[in-house]
Amino acid sequence: xxxxxxLSETVGVKVPTIRYYEQIGLLPAAERSAGNQRLYGSQxxxxxxxxxxxxxxxxTLDAIRELLSLSDRPDLPCAxxxxxxxxxxxxxxxxxxxxxALQDELERMVIQCGHGTISDCRVIETLGNHALCAHEHALAxxxxxxxxxxxxxx
Amino acid sequence: xxxxxxLSETVGVKVPTIRYYEQIGLLPAAERSAGNQRLYGSQxxxxxxxxxxxxxxxxTLDAIRELLSLSDRPDLPCAxxxxxxxxxxxxxxxxxxxxxALQDELERMVIQCGHGTISDCRVIETLGNHALCAHEHALAxxxxxxxxxxxxxx
DNA sequence: CTTGAAGCTCTAGTTGCTAGAGGGATTAAC
DNA sequence: GTTAATCCCTCTAGCAACTAGAGCTTCAAG
Numbered sequence: 448x449x450x451x452x453x454l455s456e457t458v459g460v461k462v463p464t465i466r467y468y469e470q471i472g473l474l475p476a477a478e479r480s481a482g483n484q485r486l487y488g489s490q491x492x493x494x495x496x497x498x499x500x501x502x503x504x505x506x507t508l509d510a511i512r513e514l515l516s517l518s519d520r521p522d523l524p525c526a527x528x529x530x531x532x533x534x535x536x537x538x539x540x541x542x543x544x545x546x547x548a549l550q551d552e553l554e555r556m557v558i559q560c561g562h563g564t565i566s567d568c569r570v571i572e573t574l575g576n577h578a579l580c581a582h583e584h585a586l587a588x589x590x591x592x593x594x595x596x597x598x599x600x601x
Numbered sequence: 602x603x604x605x606x607x608l609s610e611t612v613g614v615k616v617p618t619i620r621y622y623e624q625i626g627l628l629p630a631a632e633r634s635a636g637n638q639r640l641y642g643s644q645x646x647x648x649x650x651x652x653x654x655x656x657x658x659x660x661t662l663d664a665i666r667e668l669l670s671l672s673d674r675p676d677l678p679c680a681x682x683x684x685x686x687x688x689x690x691x692x693x694x695x696x697x698x699x700x701x702a703l704q705d706e707l708e709r710m711v712i713q714c715g716h717g718t719i720s721d722c723r724v725i726e727t728l729g730n731h732a733l734c735a736h737e738h739a740l741a742x743x744x745x746x747x748x749x750x751x752x753x754x755x
Numbered sequence: 756c757t758t759g760a761a762g763c764t765c766t767a768g769t770t771g772c773t774a775g776a777g778g779g780a781t782t783a784a785c
Numbered sequence: 786g787t788t789a790a791t792c793c794c795t796c797t798a799g800c801a802a803c804t805a806g807a808g809c810t811t812c813a814a815g
Binding site: 493496497500501503504505514517518520521522523524525526528529531532533535536539540542543546547549550552553554556557560561562563564565566567568570571573574575577 | 647650651654655658659668671672674675676677678679680682683685686687689690693694696697700701703704706707708710711714715716717718719720721722724725727728729731
Binding site: 604615617618621625634635636637638656661662663 | 770771772773774779780781
């Protein structure tokens with residue numbers, strides 16, 4: 448049985464985050480010592496490691512919740528888990544594509560900077576006048592108004 | 602002079618977002634009509650377009666605040682603006698690199714899925730056991746505990 | 756037995772918005 | 786001229802996924 452601090456250390460998740468996961472029901476309520484301190488066994492440790500790993504791969508807590516409930520039912524077909532992972536993969540691919548467009552634009556901006564004064568700064572000018580852009584990045588594409596997922600790229 | 606709705610439409614920023622920008626001081630307090638409704642001229646419209654464009658390129662509101670205050674002083678050297686853009690570019694590059702690692706890992710997970718039951722699901726198994734990963738993505742690298750910027754990748 | 760670290764609960768803050776309640780203003784049709 | 790629809794106003798609260806801090810208790814080492 449480990450204290451929350453030890454668990455934090457071994458799994459690599461901060462103490463308040465572990466408490467937060469318990470609070471939102473991702474982790475079961477921990478056992479307590481005589482003095483009301485949380486104690487963890489190997490089962491919760493593994494669950495936390497699972498969460499940590501999935502977070503590292505960019506899954507949302509909601510997706511992780513789903514994956515965890517799937518992993519509790521080993522007899523079900525794995526299509527659902529597969530789908531979640533595929534969705535995540537698509538999401539990652541979309542984000543990469545968008546970031547790459549941003550990278551191009553930023554590179555253009557930075558390269559063109561003549562290091563003079565603000566009044567002829569390419570960075571400021573390009574930001575102020577979208578027409579100077581090489582391509583469209585988020586603006587005026589298929590959907591002029593971007594959605595949350597697009598915003599989340601930052 | 603435009604109403605907030607028209608401004609929203611022409612610039613492509615939602616009405617509550619415009620009010621929010623005013624509230625946090627990114628936009629000046631708008632003029633008001635006799636009936637207390639906001640009215641906007643071309644100057645604020647341009648400022649908003651600047652903000653919109655910079656947001657699209659992934660700049661934080663703080664960075665945008667800085668860029669805006671720079672653009673108000675055309676006589677200053679443009680090194681500061683250049684630096685902000687360079688920082689942003691580095692950030693984008695780091696994010697792309699990290700997302701690409703995630704993409705690889707997710708692809709491996711998905712490809713190996715035998716479409717059997719959860720009990721032999723590669724997705725679940727890989728998430729539960731980080732040792733199965735091909736490389737290290739965020740875990741156990743130079744710094745075991747990831748920082749905010751890494752998290753922000755989602 | 757004391758001291759300092761680690762733990763506890765609770766509230767509030769972060770970023771960049773978004774949603775909703777409960778009202779007033781404006782405009783177009785009739 | 787009025788009425789209905791649509792806009793706009795302010796204010797508060799909520800989202801994800803934590804993080805930080807206050808003010809307290811418990812534990813482990815010396």
